[in-house]
Amino acid sequence: MRENRYFSHTYEESRAGFREKLGEVRKYWPDAGLETYHIGSREDDNTTDIIAADALEESKDLIIITTGEHGVEGFAGSAFLQLFIEEYLPRINHKTTGIRLVHAVNPWGMRNFRRVTESNIDLNRNYIEDWGEFTGSVEQKYTREKELFVPAEPLENIKSCKEELHARLNEAFSTEELAEFKDTPSGQHEYKTGVFYGGKDWDEPARELKTRYFNWVRDYDHPMHLDIHSGGGPKDELTIIFNEADRRSEARLQEDLSYSNVMKSSTEDIYGDSNLYLQKALQEEFPDKKTMVCLFEFGTIGESVDDLIFCTRTMINENGLYFQGARKEEVREEVNRDFARLFNPSKEEWRKQVINKGREGLEAVLRSENIRI
Template sequence: MSEINKYFTSSYEESRTIFRKHLTTIQEKWPEATLSTKSIGEEADNTIDIIFSEARTSNEQVVFMTSGEHGIEGYAGGSVIHLFVEEYIDKIDPETTGICIVHALNPWGMRHYRRVTENNVDLNRNYIYNSSAVPEDINENYAKESDLFLPNGKLKDINKEKTHLFAQLGKGIADEGYQGIKKAKGMGQFEFERGVYYGGKAEEESALYLKELQRKLLSLFDRVIHMDWHTALGPTNEVTAVISEHDPREEEEIKADYQMNNIQKFSPKKVKGDSTNHFFKLKNEEYPDTHLFSALFEFGTFGTGKRAELRELTTIVLENQLYWEGAEKEKDRQWVLEEFQNMFYPEETDWRESVLKEARLAIDNVLTKEGILH
């Protein structure tokens, strides 16, 4: 329990305060390390915080960790970065390795326990390399089932709402097939501003900032090793690495390389605006000689399979409806908020202990394979 109390926080401000204190620890190895903050959005005091240093002698490689791309998921991400600073930086050679750690890419979402930005944008659908190449109506599956994904009035009775939504989902699965629903969810959409999985009509401040940071690291270092921390996807209490098909290795090869059981590869054709796809595209187009490892690391909550996916989608849709339309009953509002937290930041001791255990596994295996740890 002491580890949980040490690493896991309950507010954006608390997590950010702890992150900023990491600078002193990091400066013991990288004396030139700096803390920079970037104000994001209209609400006061929402910032992206970055601790960065080049290598002391030669920029052979850099460890790059990001958190909070999906706001509420930043709590677990901040915990993992705290763990990394305490347990791993003494194993890294600062003479040849730089460091770049990022707290709360989506600070508004983290502060308000939402997944999206204040503009309702799913930030990980907002990194478009060539925005003119993505038509607004690209997600045909989503458009066909838009009544499923859009808010449709105030929540009146949560049990009836869930029953109705499951019936709609069942109809959608019957009409489009299970894969059709999955494609609609995974692709992201750029038409419906109040809908779930909205990628936005313009680049978010956070996305522009991360894209600039990606470019900076690719230009400065020969090798960039990027671990982006997320929650929800994959088997419960396990970590899953989600890797772009820009990585030429097959899933089984990646499993063997990093000694990880759960690997998912995804196609840029099926997921638009993803940050790792943008990272690889930028590297391939402008920095072809730079080595890049970039992956999302997800700590699973609801589990896998159709039942888990229906629960996940129901939760996302109901939370979005609650945000836009509200609820008539306080108990219904609380149920939706609690279920949303259960999906992205559960309070259960077992889950939080598994985050620390699985994070150690991922960090050990990835950074050892990539030649970072000594």
């Protein structure tokens, strides 16, 4: 199927394909460049790669696309970058528009097919404004069933493990709580080997990105940031999510985009959300700029109670597998298959909708922001 060509099997393959796109970008911006920086040791060769090009005449609009904040989700993000380069770069005004295309914010996670960083940190819970004043948090839902979320021993028989975990999650949490675990987990900042860990200080990938971010937007009137994710939201749909720093109501956003799956998230009980942090920081430092930050979420799993339990159960088992291992290879293989199904499905139907829905979402956002396409 044609859409399969957008998707890579490994981090290395994806990175190589992205780097090759620099030549295509230079058709429109001859001075476009590739910035590469390492996360972790240089020997491990885990890099974040950025194709950067500035407006040829007047710095009005800047399009930022970030991918792979949750490492394994970077495969959908890489496909989205390729789609954008091939189909949308020729259609925007290069004289007044610049780009920053970011491949693999969390390269270790993408290379190792994990969602978190090498420090087990969920980067989308790591953007704390002042770590010196932050005392840490453990969400109540997490605390009351802590033994479910912090691995203590190797995984045994996968069938009985799944059945027992399914029953415990079904008994311990309401449908609403399970839905939050699937789409907007609150996170915790205490248990380093636990699920949804947000860290105790800036993790290297977050620190490196935010250091560059504000320099990118400094000279532009209108910075737009699209952050690409997979896993949350309705199955086989694209949900475009804005944060509370956007001053428009959800109804107004839906009207502006003329797109059905648009929502505005509430993060009052969530610490360290990256998009909220970045947009608020932009508004504070550059109050005269028109800023827009949104998250593209390509859904993989349904919304039934069993589906919601599958999501949390899979997150718990994958984390347990990483820290405690499994007694049998077939257990490892099944946990990894479930995890891929949750964040990086190989089904052609899902990949097709990433490309098709990606087009629809891109056009909705660019149109609403008055970018010529």
